[in-house]
Amino acid sequence: MRSVAVPGGDRPDAVHRLRVGLAALVVVLLGGTLGYWALGFGVLDAVYQTVTTVTTVGYRELRPLTSSGKIFTIVLILVGAGTAAYTFSVLIETFVEGQVRDLVGRKRMERKIEAMSGHVIVCGWGRVGRAISRYVTGAGQEVVIVDSDPERIKTVQHPSVLGDATDDSVLRQAGIDKAKVLVTALQTDAGNLYVTLTARSLRDDLFIVARARVAAAEARLMQAGADRVVNPQGIGGARMAAFAVAPHVTEFLDVIMHDGSLEFRLEEVPVPPESTLAGATLREAHIRDRTGALVLAMRDQFGTFTTNPSPDARIGAGVILIVIGTEAQLVALGEAVGRPRPGGTSGRADDH
Numbered sequence: 001m002r003s004v005a006v007p008g009g010d011r012p013d014a015v016h017r018l019r020v021g022l023a024a025l026v027v028v029l030l031g032g033t034l035g036y037w038a039l040g041f042g043v044l045d046a047v048y049q050t051v052t053t054v055t056t057v058g059y060r061e062l063r064p065l066t067s068s069g070k071i072f073t074i075v076l077i078l079v080g081a082g083t084a085a086y087t088f089s090v091l092i093e094t095f096v097e098g099q100v101r102d103l104v105g106r107k108r109m110e111r112k113i114e115a116m117s118g119h120v121i122v123c124g125w126g127r128v129g130r131a132i133s134r135y136v137t138g139a140g141q142e143v144v145i146v147d148s149d150p151e152r153i154k155t156v157q158h159p160s161v162l163g164d165a166t167d168d169s170v171l172r173q174a175g176i177d178k179a180k181v182l183v184t185a186l187q188t189d190a191g192n193l194y195v196t197l198t199a200r201s202l203r204d205d206l207f208i209v210a211r212a213r214v215a216a217a218e219a220r221l222m223q224a225g226a227d228r229v230v231n232p233q234g235i236g237g238a239r240m241a242a243f244a245v246a247p248h249v250t251e252f253l254d255v256i257m258h259d260g261s262l263e264f265r266l267e268e269v270p271v272p273p274e275s276t277l278a279g280a281t282l283r284e285a286h287i288r289d290r291t292g293a294l295v296l297a298m299r300d301q302f303g304t305f306t307t308n309p310s311p312d313a314r315i316g317a318g319v320i321l322i323v324i325g326t327e328a329q330l331v332a333l334g335e336a337v338g339r340p341r342p343g344g345t346s347g348r349a350d351d352h
Contacts, residue, residue, distance in 0.1 A: 021087035028054060028080045035076070039069045054080030110173065113159050116142050117178045123165035123195050124185040125152045128211060128232055132183055133158060144174045166194040168202060176202055183209045189217035193224050200225030256324070266296075266322065267330045273317035275337050283311035291332040293325030 032050030033043070041049060041063065051057075053076050065073060119142035122129050129145065136143045137158070145160040147153045153162045163170035165184065176182065176199060184195040192210045199208055210226035212218045218229045242250040256266050271278055277285045287295055297307045299320040306313060315321070323333060 018087075018090045021083070021090045024083045025054075025087045028076070028083050032076045032080060035072050036069075039066070039072065050076070050080075053077055054084050056081050109159055113144055113161070113173070113175045116144070116159075116175050118142075118180040119144055119175060119178070121146060121171070121174045121176060121179050121182045122185060123147075123183065124187065124191075124211075125149070125156055125160075126185065126187060128185040129183075132185060141180075144179075146170060146174050166191070166198050168198060171199060171202060176206065179203075179206065181207045181209065183211075185211045187213075189213050189221070193217070193221060196221055196224040196226045263326050264324055265327070265330070266324050269321040269323055269330075269333055269337055271315055271317060271319045271321060271337055275317075277315050277337055278317040279314065281312050281314050282309060285315060287321075287323075287333065287336070291325070291336055292329040293323045293333045295321055295323050297322040 029047075029050055032054060033046045036046035036049045037043060045063075053073055056077070120136050121144050122132050122136070123146045125145050125147040129147075133143050133145065143158050145153070145156045145158050146163065146165045147156070147160065148162070148164050150162060153160050161170055161174045163173070165171065165186070171182075182195075182199045184192045184199070186192050186195065189212055192212070196208055196210050199206060207228075208226045209228045209230060210221040210224075212221055212229050212231045213233070215231065215234075218231065221229045239250070256264060277287075282295060287293060295309060297305050298309050298313060298315070299305050299322065300316060301318045305322075321333075321337070323330065325333065
């Protein structure tokens with residue numbers, strides 16, 4: 001999803017006008033000071049007389065003015081007062097417009113987040129958070145970023161919320177009520193633990209992925225309610241070892257999972273109880289013939305994987321199919337799996 005743009009295409013023009021106004025005001029003040037100094041004023045008196053004249057404060061002259069001095073003062077009042085008025089008006093305009101633009105941008109972003117459903121919330125906009133967001137958006141999922149650093153949040157190219165992710169209201173602003181997944185990738189294990197506890201207290205059914213910096217924190221994060229705990233250092237080590245042992249296999253999986261340059265990709269497809277495939281064997285389901293997708297593994301409700309399942313393997317209700325195929329093939333499989341069975345919502349399909 002693209003970033004939420006804050007209106008303000010003429011912002012550089014306002015800044016330019018402000019710079020011009022300030023430069024002109026400085027020139028007027030310097031010119032007035034030099035003029036009064038030439039009329040016989042001391043340096044400090046010349047500065048004082050120029051400022052009171054330009055700002056139209058109206059204090060009396062520090063010393064009597066000659067005809068030349070009066071003419072110079074009249075010119076300085078006309079030029080200086082106009083320049084000062086212009087500069088201050090541009091300054092106020094720039095400030096007010098900036099506040100209004102920020103407010104409009106925030107409101108627009110809030111409406112966009114409120115309209116989301118099934119999105120991924122990423123807490124923490126560091127290197128890990130950026131990598132997560134890049135992959136999630138590359139997979140076609142919407143993402144909302146939560147970070148407490150105002151400077152970092154300015155660099156976010158996605159809908160975002162500025163605030164503490166351990167705060168209930170901040171997570172609600174990020175749309176936790178309708179989110180599909182929350183990933184907490186803060187820099188400390190304590191921070192990720194608090195975010196996990198907060199998110200779990202708000203949603204019992206939310207899938208939570210937590211980052212762990214040390215192995216000792218993994219168990220505590222699971223106890224706090226995380227569904228999965230990932231140690232980036234451990235994953236990085238395993239990835240490097242995989243390249244050392246089986247570089248071609250590892251690179252192939254990387255391309256399928258992350259690159260997107262190949263036509264094929266891996267996908268997980270849940271089989272609901274009302275599906276026509278629930279209770280059928282792989283042979284009876286004809287998944288390969290009907291959709292072109294290839295079933296690589298199945299995972300039952302207990303979390304057990306069956307890799308390279310045989311044609312006689314039965315597809316139970318709630319099973320997750322791990323498949324590979326093109327975009328069209330995966331869409332066809334999703335439609336086949338989601339098609340309800342006529343005359344019932346559960347049970348084993350009749351064998352033919």
